[in-house]
Amino acid sequence: MSDDGVNTELRLLLGVQRVLGVPGALTAARVLGAAGEHAAVWLAVGTLGALADAPRRAEWVRGTGVVLAAHAVSVLAKRLVRRARPVHADLRVHPGPGGRWGMPSSHAASTTAAAVVFGRLLGTRATLALPPVMGLSRLLVGAHFPSDVLVGSAVGALAAAARGTVTR
Structure with missing residues (x-):
């Protein structure tokens, strides 16, 4: 990315x-x-869904697998892209357990995948409000550039789409 873009x-x-x-x-x-x-929270939600909804247990397990896959792809992509997290004197950085690399946001990837697959299982689109909230939270704590969050959300949406679980 150019200096102007950054x-x-x-x-x-x-x-x-x-x-x-x-x-x-x-x-x-x-x-x-x-x-x-x-x-963690999305894997727990998927596990609880599988335990509570016996008739659709296999669907919950597959959906949870999609969330895990989105997270894994984002973690691998961070190691390949190697884009550093934001650094600036005026940035309010609130340290957390995150590593050195920020692109794409794994939080955005797993949250988007969970919102799509679990929303479909729950029969609601209300879960689609979750990715923007998680994305803003990543900006508030200074963990990511906006494009890190957008690319992370795209990874999550693609993982859900690849499984054929996009909310109708």
Whole structure:
């Protein structure tokens, strides 16, 4: 990415932090980040769905596999792309367990995959509100550039589509 592209993304990131970075939002963003680490919350939701919905247990297990696959692809892509996380003197970075590389956002990938596959299983599109919330949380804590989040969401959507589970 060109320096102009990085500068534009950095300006967007700083703007999001300036406008939305109030204490309650930062706390919520940290909680979402912890819950989404290694797709933990979505793997737990899928497991609970499989346990609670015996007639569709196999569908829940497959859906949870899609979430895990989206997460795994994003982790592998980080190692191939090797794009560093944002760094700037004005950036409010709230450290977490994340590694050095940020592209694509694994939180965005697993959340998008979960929103699509679990939304279909639950018969609702309301779950599609989850990826933008998780994406904003990643910006609020300074973990990612906006394009990291967008690419992560695309990875999750593609994983769901590859499984044929896109919400109708």
